[in-house]
Amino acid sequence: MWRLKFAPDQASTFAEQYDWLFWATTALTIFFTIVVGLLVIFFALRFREGKKVDRSNAHDHHLMLELTWSIIPLIMGLGIFGWASYLFVETRQPPKNALDIYVIGKQWMWHAQHSNGVRENNMLHLPSGTPVRLTMISQDVIHSFFIPAFRMKQDVIPGRYTQMWFTPTKPGVYNLFCTEYCGTQHSEMGGYVVVMEPSEYQEWLANGGDNVPVKPMTMVQKGEKIFKDKACFKCHGDQDIHEGPSLVGIYNQRRVMKDNSVRLADDEYLRQAMYDPYAHILKGYENTMPSYKPKSTDDLEGGLSEEDVLNVIEYIKSLRSSPTAPAPAIPPLATGVPPTEVPN
Amino acid sequence: MAAIAAEQAHSHDHHGPLHHQFEDLDQQNEAYLVGMWAFLVQEVMFFGALFLTYTLMRWQYPMDWYFAHNELDWKLAGFNTFNLLLSSFFAAMGVRSAQLKDRKGVLLWLGGVLLCCLVFLGIKYVEYALKWEHHLVPGPSFFYQGEANPGVAQMFFGLYFAMTGLHGIHVAVGLIVFGILWLMWYFRKTIVTEDYMPTEMCGLYWHFVDLVWIFLYPLFYLIPHP
Amino acid sequence: MSHSNDHAANHHVDSVGTYIATFGALTILMIATIAAAQVNFGHSIVNNIIAMTIAILKATLVIAIFMAVRRSSGLVKLYAIGGFVWFLLxxxxxxxxxxxxxxxxxxxxxxxxxxxxxxxxxxxxxxxxxxxxxxxx
Amino acid sequence: MSAVPATQAPAPKPKSYLENGHTVASWLLTGDHKRIAILYLISVSIFFLVGGIAAGMIRTELLLPKGVFLENDSYNKVFTLHGIVMIFFFLIPAIPAVLGNFLIPLMVGARDLAFPRLNLLSWYVYMAAGTLGVIVILLGGVDTGWTFYTPYSSLYSNSQVGLTIAAAFLAGFSSIFTGINFIATIHKMRAPGLTWFRLPLFVWAHYATSVIIILGTPVIAITLLLVGVERVFRIGIFSPELGGDPILFQHLFWFYSHPAVYIMILPAMGVISELISAFSRRPVFGYHFVAFSSLAIAGLGFLVWGHHMFVSGQSMYQGVVFSLISFLVAVPSAIKVFNWTATIYKGTVKLDTPMIYALGFIGLFLIGGLTGLYLSSMATDIHLHDTYFVVAHFHYVMVGGTIMGYLGGIHFWWPKMFGRMYPDNWGKLSAVIVFIGFNLTFMPQFVVGYLGMPRRYHYYYLQPEFQPYHIMSTLGSSVLGVGYFMPVLYLLWSLKYGKKVGDNPWGASGLEWETSSPPPTTNFLEMPIVTKEVYTYDAEKAEEEFEHRQELIEEVTG
Incomplete structure (x- = not known):
């Protein structure tokens, strides 16, 4: 239990260069702290009241001394600045042949996608020795993808792609954190980065990543997919528009019909709105919506099966516009559980 | 600003306008001027952050900004600008007659300022009501049909209401402050009649408010076609 | 420090003419801004620069004359200018x-x-x- | 020294500001800067207690990897409460509003601040902000962290963000009013003969702080206002769906918040200059350099905010510029520390409680300042940003710096404020306990930060190697808690039973030591005329100045 760890392991080329700079700055800090600390204690004790000691011609200003102890720390500082900026610029320019991996940050989970479509949550498998570039974006708030062993961190911002690159060296399992405060389970939004031999990685990638089957899509996800495939959003966008009312936050709301009767927008109402929309038309709209009632149970031919309807209803329920609602869709996974079989 | 004016209003006077902590009137007036200008510097930075956001958003979306600004009526705002310049002139004249202890003049000029204040707020109300009907107020009721991208249009009108609204609040505070000042002159309160400094400070505040509108007007209402 | 009660004397008061002249200048500049905005000078940068110079001109007029900064002490001048310089940061x-x-x-x-x-x-x-x-x- | 030869009978003892009116109204409606300072002392200490309790909860929570008694949400609300209360309600107002309010008119030789009622209004606005803060706690707290980063704070957090923004907005105006007061007083109300270079460094530091306050605070006021409006109207400036940019919030926020850390540290540096000079009985070495370094920090402090955003998607070219200027801003702080060390050289050092706090300040502020180099150099900041390394860094500067300076200043001027001396041995003991407890709490956090534990993390059950450091840190925090509680006891005890003191118990130089303690309501019986240099401690210069004091007075008042 008490194996005190003082430094994170070095598992990327940048980590090695980083540690040189880190320990150089530490040496400088310790040097100055000891010099000034000892001087202060020594002077305080040597010149205490009542001590017979030569206190004659004590200057209270000395231009040369002031300039020396301003210029020298400045030069040292600029030295560190030069070294650090050179390293930083290097980390911001990924090589052309880098392996592309895509990362989405969502509230309280990391989702990584490899270029051949293999998906993994809160885990990232990487080949050692080859430069890897992560193209990252967030779906809701600002997160930050941080791998201490690689000494690399980059904020993941909604509305903009950010990138980060590194060359993993030592195979092993390393921590992955989210370092930008992103809400309730910010401290559980982490996971593992598994660095493997390139051959092992290719084989892992070939058989579709972890043989853990990709989580089946939830009903809300399926509903969302249908909502997009049928292009329902063309009329039912975020705001009520001429073609169709917005469906955001309408579940269990009172809806005023064309004949001024008021009906509750429950599951039954939504199902009927899809199957025979002209039965009850909303106030202010005409009968323009096509019916999605399938010809028969097996030949859908453009219609929606009962199961599709349920998914779409589930999706409509998850549409809430008020900012107070947390992002809908996938419930947070049981994150933070270490993978059962950990490659050696 | 209301703080300083309110502080002036109900400070009981010992021997004439000189407060106990000052040696003489020059020191007191100079101290009040420095304090007022420190307050105005803080106001510059207060509006400055909004002007910066405006410049940034306009630099990022020049075309959408131009289209969104077509919804604004620059003629009405032009008259409003003239109205504020007039009130600034009245305020300067009011301060001048306060320095000359000419009570009649002060009541006349400050009355003019109050009038222009009301006219300005009236026009502002008309403009905002117009925007409300056209569903241009950001929020759930926002519904923009012009050529600009609706997201950027919502940002434009968000900034429009933020900046002109904040300026409007400052004009309203100015109205209250000048109202109190006018009443104190009317009831011959020695705090204002003896020492011109409270009136000058209200004048400084008012000129600052006019200054902000001088920049707001071209930036919002006269956007050239990019 | 004689307690000078008639302090209006040693505080120079601008003549009415200066104020009227400044007000006239401000109005003319306002009209100029509106006029300049209608004209299309090829690229919009020219319009922006003209609009901003006129606005800065009007601002300096208001600060110098209406706010009597040109006649006040160096300290007040420092704070008057310092605020806008800091805005540029x-x-x-x-x-x-x-x-x-x-x-x-x-x-x-x-x-x-x-x-x-x-x-x-x-x-x-x-x-x-x-x-x-x-x-x- | 206006030492009138005591030929005629000493004037009857003037009523001190404490005895001048005992009704509640005489305290709550006072214009006297000294009484307002006492009101601030009480309210600031209460908020320090609230923030301290929150800190205690965080430290106990982190004792075990799986947490001890808080849930995710309540932990987030506790660390946000700790951040907001400590920064907006303790660190920013503490030294300027308590020591600055009390001492600047005394040091400058004026009867009161330039705008007494504005000063009282500043206290009421501060208390209004404080009550809003308490209401936020009662209604369920806010969980956005003290930095309110959008889009979490504007679109996704459903905690009391609106009310907290109003509280921070009001607290900003309270410090703006204090800043305006100090600027007008220091410029215009100096005693005759008190030129800028005869002003104590405490006053220089507060002048620089006031300039930062009036230039920086409005920016956060407007930024938080925009977040509030964004929450209600979705105007889109910070929300990416409509094309806004969340990084713009970080720019505007840090434009104020970095100068704000200088608002917190500069007054403490002013206190330390006074303490070091008074307890080494020597003028501060390189007075002009130390004075102008305060202004340099105020000026450069506005150009470096980008080093908080190296990994936040800010472009690297901008990062290089900010990193360079961040190294420049480290130089004035280094100058100050070296000058203090040189002041102790060849002085006659009295190791009383304030001096121990001052020496502790130098040591801890040095470590805090130097660890700042890691965070302003871009490469090291990649790994260390938003980890416990940053937490340790700013606690070394804020707790090791500002709070040590604040406690040192309270102990040094306590006899002047209340006319009573506290028991010095208890003072020394509490100072040493604070020093030890502080190092035990925050030194391990440097290591756990380098190991990579992120900030604001509630669980670390997958990383057991962090736990030894958290155990040390929680142990240290309890020692620190004891160290901070002891002064409350013996200082309050000294109010009643402390030994009565004369005008100048420490034999320090400065106008505030020439009036009686506690000083009369109008500070000085007759307004002082300053003829001597700022820190005159050696005997010959004092005699020589005293002989031809009359010519000097004519020269000044002539």
Whole structure:
């Protein structure tokens, strides 16, 4: 239990260069702290009241001394600045042949996608020795993808792609954190980065990543997919528009019909709105919506099966516009559980 | 600003306008001027952050900004600008007659300022009501049909209401402050009649408010076609 | 320090003429701004520069004469100018926005990063773009 | 020294500001800067207690990897409460509003601050902000962290963000009013003969702080207002769906918040200059350099905010510029520390409680300042940003710096404020306990930060190697708690039973030591005329100045 760890392991080329700079700055800090600390204690004790000691011609200003102890720390500082900026610029320019991996940050989970479509949550498998570039974006708030062993961190911002690159060296399992405060389970939004031999990685990638089957899509996800495939959003966008009312936050709301009767927008109402929309038309709209009632149970031919309807209803329920609602869709996974079989 | 004016209003006077902590009137007036200008510097930075956001958003979306600004009526705002310049002139004249202890003049000029204040707020109300009907107020009721991208249009009108609204609040505070000042002159309160400094400070505040509108007007209402 | 009660004397009071002249100048400048905005000078930068110079001119007029800063002590001048100089420090922020595009960042569907890209979703496959759909859910 | 030869009978003892009116109204409606300072002392200490309790809860929570008694949400609300209360309600107002309010008119030789009622209004606005803060706690707290980063704070957090923004907005105006007061007083109300270079460094530091306050605070006021409006109207400036940019919030926020850390540290540096000079009985070495370094920090402090955003998507070219200027801003702080060390050289050092706090300040502020180099150099900041390394860094500067300076200043001027001396041995003991407890709490956090534990993390059950450091840190925090509680006891005890003191118990130089303690309501019986240099401690110069004091007075008032 008490194996005190003082430094994170070095598992990327940048980590090695980083540690040189880190320990150089530490040496400088310790040097100055000891010099000034000892001087202060020594002077305080040597010149205490009542001590017979030569206190004659004590200057209270000395231009040369002031300039020396301003210029020298400045030069040292600029030295560190030069070294650090050179390293930083290097980390911001990924090589052309880098392996592309895509990362989405969502509230309280990391989702990584490899270029051949293999998906993994809160885990990232990487080949050692080859430069890897992560193209990252967030779906809701600002997160930050941080791998201490690689000494690399980059904020993941909604509305903009950010990138980060590194060359993993030592195979092993390393921590992955989210370092930008992103809400309730910010401290559980982490996971593992598994660095493997390139051959092992290719084989892992070939058989579709972890043989853990990709989580089946939830009903809300399926509903969302249908909502997009049928292009329902063309009329039912975020705001009520001429073609169709917005469906955001309408579940269990009172809806005023064309004949001024008021009906509750429950599951039954939504199902009927899809199957025979002209039965009850909303106030202010005409009968323009096509019916999605399938010809028969097996030949859908453009219609929606009962199961599709349920998914779409589930999706409509998850549409809430008020900012107070947390992002809908996938419930947070049981994150933070270490993978059962950990490659050696 | 209301703080300083309110502080002036109900400070009981010992021997004439000189407060106990000052040696003489020059020191007191100079101290009040420095304090007022420190307050105005803080106001510059207060509006400055909004002007910066405006410049940034306009630099990022020049075309959408131009289209969104077509919804604004620059003629009405032009008259409003003239109205504020007039009130600034009245305020300067009011301060001048306060320095000359000419009570009649002060009541006349400050009355003019109050009038222009009301006219300005009236026009502002008309403009905002117009925007409300056209569903241009950001929020759930926002519904923009012009050529600009609706997201950027919502940002434009968000900034429009933020900046002109904040300026409007400052004009309203100015109205209250000048109202109190006018009443104190009317009831011959020695705090204002003896020492011109409270009136000058209200004048400084008012000129600052006019200054902000001088920049707001071209930036919002006269956007050239990019 | 004689307690000078008639302090209006030693505080120079501008003549009415100065105020009227300043007011006239401000009105003319306002009309100039409106006029300049109608004219199309080829590129919009010219319009912007003209609008800003006129606004700064009007601002200096108001500060110098109406706010009597030209006649007040150096300290008041320092604070009057200092506030606006500090406002200019804000624009260091623009270096960030200007130089952001110098670092090319590849997007989800391979294109360069735009300011408001479409949100990729968990179900979206990197590389090939599903049929165009409006952003957000 | 206006030492009138005591030929005629000493004037009857003037009523001190404490005895001048005992009704509640005489305290709550006072214009006297000294009484307002006492009101601030009480309210600031209460908020320090609230923030301290929150800190205690965080430290106990982190004792075990799986947490002890808080849930995710309540932990987030506790660390946000700790951040907001400590920064907006303790660190920013503490030294300027308590020591600055009390001492600047005394040091400058004036009867009161330039705008007494504005000063009282500043206290009421501060208390209004404080009550809003308490209401936020009662209604369920806010969970956005003290930095309110959008889009979490504007679109996704459903905690009391709106009310907290109003509280921070009001607290900003309270410090703006204090800043305006100090600027007008220091400029215009100096005693005759008190030129700028005869002003104590405490006054220089507060002048620089006031300039930062009036230039920086409005920016956060407007930024938080925008977040509030964004929450209600979705105007889109910070929300990416409509094309806004969340990084713009970080720019505007840090434009104020970095100068704000200088608002917190500069007054403490002013206190330390006074303490070091008074307890080494020597003028501060390189007075002009130390004075102008305060202004340099105020000026450069506005150009470096980008080092908080190296990994936040800010472009690297901008990062290089900010990193360079961040190294420049480290130089004035280094100058100050070296000058203090040189002041102790060849002085006659009295190791009383304030001096121990001052020496502790130098040591801890040095470590705090130097660890700042890691965070302003871009490469090291990549790994260390938003980890416990940053937490340790700013606690070394804030707790090791500002709070040590604040406690040192309270102990040094306590006899002047209340006319009573506290028991010095208890003072020394509490100072040493604070020093030890502080190092035990925050030194391990440097290591756990380098190991990579992120900030604001509630669980670390997958990383057991962090736990030894958290155990040390929690142990240290309890020692620190004891160290901070002891002064409350013996200082309050000294109010009643402390030994009565004369005008100048420490034999320090400065106008505030020439009036009686506690000083009369109008500070000085007759307004002082300053003829001597700022820190005159050696005997010959004092005699020589005293002989031809009359010519000097004519020269000044002539």
């Amino acid at each position: 804000f624009f260091i922020m623009f270096c960030d926005y200007a130089t952001r595009s110098w670092e090319p960042v590849k997007g989800w569907y391979g294109e360069e990063s735009k300011v408001v890209p479409d949100y990729p979703h968990v179900t979206d496959h990197p590389g090939e773009r599903p049929e165009k759909h409006d952003s957000g859910h």
